[in-house]
Amino acid sequence: MTEAKKELEKVKKEIVVTGNEKPQVGVYVCDCGINIAGVVSVPDLVKYAETLPDVAVAREYKFFCSDTGQNIIKEDIQSGLINRVVVAACSPRMHEPTFRLVCKEAGLNQFLFEQANIREHSTWVHMKDPEGAFEAAxxxxxxxxxxxRELKPLEVKTVSIEPACLIIGGGIAGMNSALDLATEGYKVYLVERTPTIGGHMAQLDKTFPTMDCSACILTPRMVDVARNENIELLTYSEVVEVTGYVGNFEATIMKKPHYVDQEACTGCGVCVDYCPVVTGNEFDLGLATRKAIYIPFPQAVPGKYTIDMDNCIKCGICAREDVCEPDAIRYDEEPEYMKVKVGTIIIATGWDLYDPTGLKQYGYGRYPNVIDGLQMERLLSSTGPLDGKPTRPSDLKAPHSIAFLQCVGSRNFREGGNQYCSRVCCMYATKQARQYKEKHPDADVYIFYMDVRAFGKGYEEFYESAGKNYGINYIRGRIAEVSEGEDHSIIIRAEDTLLQEPMELKVDMFVLSCGLESRSDAGEVASLVRVQRSSDGFFMEAHPKLRPVDTLTEGIFIAGVAQGPKDIPDSVAQAKGAASSAATLMAKGEVEMEPFFAVVRPDRCIGCGMCVENCTYGAIELIDDRHFGKIASINQALCKGCGACSGNCRCSAIDIFGFTGEQIFSIIMGGEL
Amino acid sequence: MVIEDQNKDIEQLIRDLARKLLKEKEVDVILGYTKGTIPLTSLPIVIDKVEDVDKLIWNNLCYINLAKYLVPRIPTLMNEEGQKLKVGIVSKGCIGRALIHLSVEHQIDLENIKIIGIPCNGIINRKKIEDEIGEREIFEISVSGDNIIIKGEDLEQTLPFNEYLNDLCKTCQVKSPPSIENICVGECLENPVIEDDFSDMTEFDSKTPEEKWEYIKNLLDTCTRCYACREVCPMCYCNLCFVDQNQPVWFGKTTAYSDIFTFHLIRAMHMAGRCVGCGACSSVCPMGIDLNLINRSLEKIAKERFNFTSGIDPEALPPMMAFDMEDDQEFMMEED
Structure with missing residues (x-):
């Protein structure tokens, strides 16, 4: 068949629906196995559907989402029996696209389809009340x-996609997404709020279960990111505004002032020697000091200096010619703002460590020798403040005994705790215990746990070996409280729940294996880019199983711990997944937009401008119409179809396609008008 | 100064300013009040000649909100070439508020008008007079000193002025229109500060929901849905009011209880943060329904929740127009 003939065939097949002819509704009631049929009588529902106005046919089938089920609907459409489709089955979240495609393939406009959710909204929730469920269905x-009956055919709109991605967060997840996308040829703007990329992984010493050096595997990636010509690295910067929509986001990025000319600075570090201000080092979690002019750690990328203006006394020494030879110090630097246009956004903002100060019984912040897991990591680190020779804070002597407490702030259903499992603490405590034992084989190491969750590849073996080969004592039980003994030792009172007896233990150092939390400012990020968060505070994925890197806002993806606690391999896997999803979208070059946008009825609109100010997306403006005078006009590319304008319009002059006043009203009245 | 003298002064102020504006060609026409044809009324009038200026009057029956005549749905005042005329509008406080709010809603261009500000001394409540007089016919009503003199068939009665005012005139804090540079002439309020304690609402607010329901039910009981309140309201300027729409028909057209209620409650929603408290709706109601408490409630909510009073500041966005993340969310139901 020639192309022209094929085209002709296609045209012939298309069923023209103008919306003015008599509606012929086909109702397809799905058994959904026993999900629906097990609670209500589907044949009776079919009989009921047949009595409704304009219903041409009603049918039952086991699974309408199956090929055979789809074909039943297709045949009815193609035979001209029906011009509207209602599938009474599950939530449209999953199968609305399936059935829309069925309509499309059968030649019917895909928006002449409506799904009745009689599973989630009836047979599942009213499982124990079949009669009630039947009435609800x-x-x-x-x-x-x-x-x-009120549906009108709608046309899908397509918009082009800017082949660029904004990645928020330069940790291991953000970096991996950036590298993948850049390698595929997309422009990447990697925004990191601290002066260096690397994130939390840079603070770690070794990684479980392979015990390879974190910095050794991380720093080459950091250098790759800096060198990649497709990646525009924006460190010490923050995204302050995001406007637009999938394919055409516009982000405003604030570059915070370094007070050091980043072009001119050679990273020689002479200024550090002269700077008189000594302050706590965030990177070492206050276990070491830094100067007011600093780089966060030696391998930082970019390796240029920043002045911490909160602590700088502006003495002017670093600006002296004999100190800064390249003359790079700029005390009067102001924040710079830049706007970038991107098609997709990946959120990889990472996590905060749970702050155990509130759990007074563990003495954190009160006793010098109680530290958290990340501090222990810095003590163990060969690049840390003690060059990898861990000592306890009170007297800088190597402790003979260490106890770890698991699930600090995690799996805690009381106020102030997080209910979820942070997934990494069992393994990092085991790793730290092993590392300490490697350095001090005679030391006594205890781990107090609820139950050890060693679920990853090689994790169980790692944990088994910790007990067997390293002699680490795992004690199942929660610690009731700790107190300080002589010489700042820590006295632990706990219950060994396996032996079912209380115990008291004196150790030299006590490590709290704190869990991971969503960033304290995750809410601001969420409202900035308009994505949802789940109740635990982490960003919410579009579907927990099938769309784990997507958000409900199209074109915006999530990677790493920003979505939920995970270890490095999972973070990297998700980062690559997010990059791949973003690339899939951008590779198509254009994106289809659901045509559910607002439309103005010019004869009703009076141009009061209420909707203009109310539109969060800036999609509405007042125009002077030749016929109707001043009226509202909607930019359909910007409109998200949220309906705020429609609901607020006194003149009922704005309708949302797919949810018009007539349609909503007919739903309320159940067709009895 | 007694009310009678105040009225004379205000009338003189209107006529002087109108004459001046017309003579100096600052405006093409003056929109003001003239004597009504029956007692207890006044009429709006458009004056375009200096000679006619003396037709303009002021008395305590000038209840119409003249701003209504400037909204687009009413044929705009135009010359023969179809150009908009420059209008000088006699403005008591609530007319000034209406003009400002209408400009916020893009309905009028303040540049195109002159506000002739006058210090309003209150509007007589027709319903209260009629309740007092009963069925007897009134021939004439006038103000003498601080009293209202009513003359009619076998009737001559003197009533104290202050007691027979509209309730909202008693709490009104914007007697003169808020001043706008280059637009206002006459007596205007510079930087008005509204300190309303809503003490008149205390009694109504202390009612239980059931009592409030009962009150509103009794209040609206006699409504015939003539829509006089809508027609006179400067804020009711839709092309097609929701009650007249038929795609879909939102609710019935009858005077059944539920239909009357739906009309008044939706109209109240549409007035939220917009009502300027002129009381014209109550003044024109043939059934004497006083919507004052409903309108005051709306004003109170707008003030307490959003610190907004309509028609005071041409730059301030009304609460229903603005989107603010910090808005009070107390009406939202908590998730379990």
Whole structure:
């Protein structure tokens, strides 16, 4: 067949629906195995559907989402029996696209489809009340049929996609996403709020279970990021505004002042020797000091200096010609703002460590020898403040005994704790215990746990060996409280729940294996880019199983711990997944937009401008129309179809396609107008 | 100064300013009040000649909100070439507020008008007079000293002025229009500060929901849905009011209880943060329904929740127009 003939064939197949002809609704009630049929009588629902106005046919099938089920619907459309489709089955979240495609393939406009959710909204929630469930299912079908009768064909809009991605957060997840996308040829803007990329992984010493050096595997990636010509690295910067929509986001990025000319600075470090201000080093979690002019750690990328203006006394010594030869110090630097246009956004903002200060019984912040897991990591680190020779803070002597407490702030259903498992603490405590034992084989190391969760590849073996080969004592039980003994030793009172007896233990150092939390400012990021968060505070994925890197805002993806606690391999896997999803979208070059946007009825609009100010997306403006005078006009590319304008319009002059006043009203009235 | 003298002064102020504006061609026409044809009324009038200026009057029956005549749905005042006329509008406080709010809602261009500000001394409540007089016919009503003199068939009664005012005139804090540079002439309020304690609302607010329901039910009981309140309201300027829409028909057209209620409650929603408290709706109601408490409630909520009073500041966004993340969310239901 020639192309022209094929085209002709296609045209012939298309069923023209103008919306003015008599609606012929086909109702397809799905058994969903026993999910629906096990609670209500589907044949009775079919019989009921047949009595509804304009219903041409009603059918039952085991699974309408199956090929055979889809074909039943297709045949009815193609035979001209129906011009509206109602599927009474599961949530449209999953299968609305399936059935829309069925309509499309059968030649019917895909928006002449309506789904009645009689599973989640009836047979699942009213499982124990079959009669009630049956009544609810009837109403749901009635409402959908009523709406279907009012449906009008709509056209899908396509918009082009800017082949660039904004990545927020330069930790291991953000870096991996950036590298993948840059290698594929997309422009990447990697925004990191601290002066260096690397994130939390840079603070770690070794990684479980392979015990390879964190910095040794991380720093080459950092250098790759800096060198990649497709990546524009924006460290010490923050995203302050995001506007636009999938394919065409515009982000405003604030470059915070370094007070050091980043071009001119050679990173020689002479200024550090002269700087008189000594302050706590964030990178070493206050276990070491730094100067007011600093780089966070020696391998930082970019390796240029920054002045911490909160602590700088502006003495002017670093600006002296004999100190800074390249003359790079700029005390009067102001923040710079830049705007970038991107098609996709990846959020990889990472995590904060749970702050155990509130758990007074563990003495953190009160006793010098109680530290948290990340501090222990810095003590063990060969690049840390003690060059990898851990000592206890009170007297800088190597402790003979260490106890770790697991699940600090995690799996805690009381106030102030997080209910979820942080997934990494069992393994990092085991790793730290092993590392300490390697350095001090005679030391006594105890780990107090609820139960050890060693779920990853090679994790169980790692944990087994810790007990067997390293002699680490795992004690199942929670610690009731700790107190300080002589010489700042820590006295632990706990219950060994396996032996079912209370115990008291004196150790030299006590490490709290704190869990991971969402960033304290995750809420601000969420409202900035308009994505949801789940109840635990982490960013919410579009579907926990099938769309784990997508958000519900199209074109925005999440990677790493920003989505939920995970270890490095999982973070990297998700980062690569997010990069791949972003690339898939951008590779298509254009994106289809659901045509559910607001439309103005010019004869009703009076141009009061209420909607203009109310539109979060800036999609509405007042125009002077030749016929109607001053009226609202909607930019359909910007409109998200949220309906704020429609709901607020006194004149009912704004309708949302797919949810018009008539359609909503017919749903409420159940077609009984 | 007694009310009678105040009225004379205000009338003189209107006429002087109108004459001046017309003579100096600052405006093409003056929109003001003239004597009504029956007692207890006044009429709006458009004056375009200096000779006619003396037709302009001021008395305590000038209840119409003249701003209504400037909204687009009413045929705009135009010359023969179809150009908009420059209008000088006699403005008591609530007319000034209406003009400002209408400009916020893009309905009028303040540049195109002159506000002739006058210090309003209150509007007589027709319903209260009629309740007092009963069925007897009134021939004439006037103010003498601080009293209202009513003459009619076998009737001559003197009533104290202050007691027969509209309730909202008693709490009104914007007697003159808020001043806008280059637009206002006459007596205007510079930087008005509204310190309303809503003490008149205390009694109503202390009612239980059931009592409030009962009150509103009794209040609206006699409504015939003539829409006089809508027609006179400067804020009711939609092309097609929701009650007249038929795609879909939102609710019934009858005077059944539920339909009357739906009309008044939706109209109240549409007035939230917009009502300027002129009381014209109550003044024109043939059934004597006083919507004052409903309108005051709306004003109170806008003030307490959003610190907004309509028609005071041409730059301030009304609460229903603005989107603010910090808005009070107390009406939201908590997730379990």
């Amino acid at each position: 009837k109403d749901l079908i009635k409402m959908s049929v009523a709406k279907a």
